[in-house]
Amino acid sequence: MATTTRECLELQLLEMEMLLSMFPNKELILENANSVLYIRRYLEGIRESLPPVIEFSVFLNIQNSEVKAVMHVSLPQSYPQEEPQVFVRSVALDRQQQNFLNKELGSYIRSLDRGELCISMAVQWLQDNISTYIQNSKQNDEPECEIKATTYTFHRMWIYSHHIYRQELRKKILDYAKRLNLTGFCLTGKPGVICIEGVKEQCEEFWRDIRYPNWKHISCKHTESKEVTGKIDDLRLFNSFEELVFTAHGDYGLRNDYHMDLGQFLEYLKQHNCEHIFQILFGIEGKY
Known part of the structure; x- marks a missing residue:
């Protein structure tokens, strides 16, 4: 049986509550500060129109290093049945390695079962794998640093x-x-x-x-x-x-x-x- 938009929003609300508890010190910034509230009001019947999509950024300090990264996320109203839009940036990555990382992260997300909440898993994947791309960035920078x-x-x-x-x-x-x-x-x-x-x-x-x-x-x-x-x-x-x-x-x-x-x-x-x-x-x- 197909999952309804309401059921998707219920799952999104559950995941956002979990993520906000995981990042209590303002590491997670909502593009629209009221987006979670709008979903809650819609589910409670207080708001009739569909709430806007949730967009947010997660600011991460990668474990055991001084590297910082930002994960930008947009959740379609049919997420988790539909794939979320996720993009990562870090000043420690050159453009080529940043593109490689985002392609691999996208492949990882697509490998997961649709209907499964995946943002926390994407965060964990990033923390586990970003160091490889950073190392490659440093190697790529060596011969081109003067030109760049x-x-x-x-x-x-x-x-x-x-x-x-x-x-x-x-x-x-x-x-x-x-x-x-x-x-x-x-x-x-x-x-x-x-x-x-x-x-x-x-x-x-x-x-x-x-x-x-x-x-x-x-x-x-x-x-x-x-x-x-x-x-x-x-x-x-x-x-x-x-x-x-x-x-x-x-x-x-x-x-x-x-x-x-x-x-x-x-x-x-x-x-x-x-x-x-x-x-x-x-x-x-x-x-x-």
Whole structure:
């Protein structure tokens, strides 16, 4: 007999309670702090609509070493009947070994019986196996360290969204940009605009993470890249990553359906020598 969504959510709630007891010192961070509460209310009949998917990160100190790793997890509503989305990052891994590790971790998860809760087992697998990939990373770094230290692709991405309102999303954008050493801005409200600039791999990681697993009304409108030897800071248009909140107008009701003053935004772009991007983002020429 097929497992229902309700039964899957009951199992997810059970696993989250177990994981939170395993990591009581804030090693487990929920993307939406209320996601577990929403599932509980749905199961109790207090909430009628299906709760959002659970997404969280587990920050791990690998046993018997100084290595740290982060496991990012997204649980589909049909998990554990459907495979969870799991991705691991660690500064101790080069990109090749990180990809190898995640492929092997994915194979391990797929080898388990569907219907079986597996996140705690994935954590244990990571702790048992990551040292092998770290050792390989060190070996791979030896002949290429000079090139990796001096050669980069500077990248800038202009991202457009129908709107950016939710506080947890805004915090996620700021946190990810700062963690990845990206500069730029996030224009909140309606429309929403994000500009990020920095090392290309870190820009692409940011782009992959913020729209994961499914941000419908968002697109990358324009990109700029340049090969750089040495420091990249001279190519940056922005000194830091900041959130922009300009004068708004419109309906301040429950939906917070307000529009940003695009004239102020155009002036901001002008101050940073990138007013040409206004037409690319909005399809109209900016007027002063």
